Amino acid sequence: MISGKTKLFALIGDPVEQSLSPAMHNAVFKALGLDCAYVALRVPKVMLADAMAGVRALGIAGLNVTHPHKVSIAGILDELDESASSVGAVNTVKNERGKLTGFNTDGAGAVRALEREVGKLAGRRAVLFGAGGAARAIAFSLVQAGVELTIANRTAVKAQVLAAEVERKFGTKVALVGIERRALGEAVKRADLLINATTIGMRPNVNQTLVTADMMHRGLVVNDIVYEPLQTKLLREAKRAGARTVNGLGMLVQQGALAFEVWTGKRAPIKVMEGAVKRELRRRGRL
């Protein structure tokens, strides 16, 4: 129910219509009986500063931030939590009486989702595909969790920059590999964990994958952060190889759960969030 005291939360980005976050967060507010509501607001790139003034003026209590604002918003907030400053990108904002603080829950969300499926990640060897916004957050969190990391990205220089930043922060070596089949195959052969943090395989490119079944092995855990579709080509190939697969729903839910915890200080009911996301996907005929 919306009342005179309802606290408002919002997703800002462009586009936002397809987002699952409103369904997920409103389900939590309802389940916990919180007088809060969550909406998706399309904010064009050039309107970001105005939108932030609006957030302050209207007292919007918290935000999720998505493409194309994740990096640019970092420069206009009052403060950045360490999770956002190390990565250089923000996906969550908390508004405390007009003071806006940026957080990044993507990396910790990805690690939590994986650990929930396969146990502690410390000591495992991972190959991470990507060096964009999502991959950057995940790379920092994987190394923080004690993972031995290899980064594979089409644009080598982006992977080099990311590796250097992670090495500087944690003092551990990060390996690099190209995305051509042979080199990638060798790296995957030595890995326990493979994570796709690129947009490869995302609708409409549903038949794209960097690795095929013959390059994967039993005992490998393969995680795709893409959740549209849920069963990506990568995960289908992984299954054929007898590898264990983890789809993108876990990270989506866990990053949302961590955002909820940032805003409210309360523990998020994961099952409620999962149920809401699945219900919404089913409603759209995507599950």
Ligand code: ATR
């Ligand atoms: P996000 O914020 O979702 O991570 P992004 O910053 O645009 O999005 O990053 C997209 C990632 O997918 C990048 O790692 C990109 O590789 P480049 O750094 O070389 O651009 C990767 N990517 C997207 N399409 C790709 C493709 N067809 N082949 C290889 N890599 C691709």
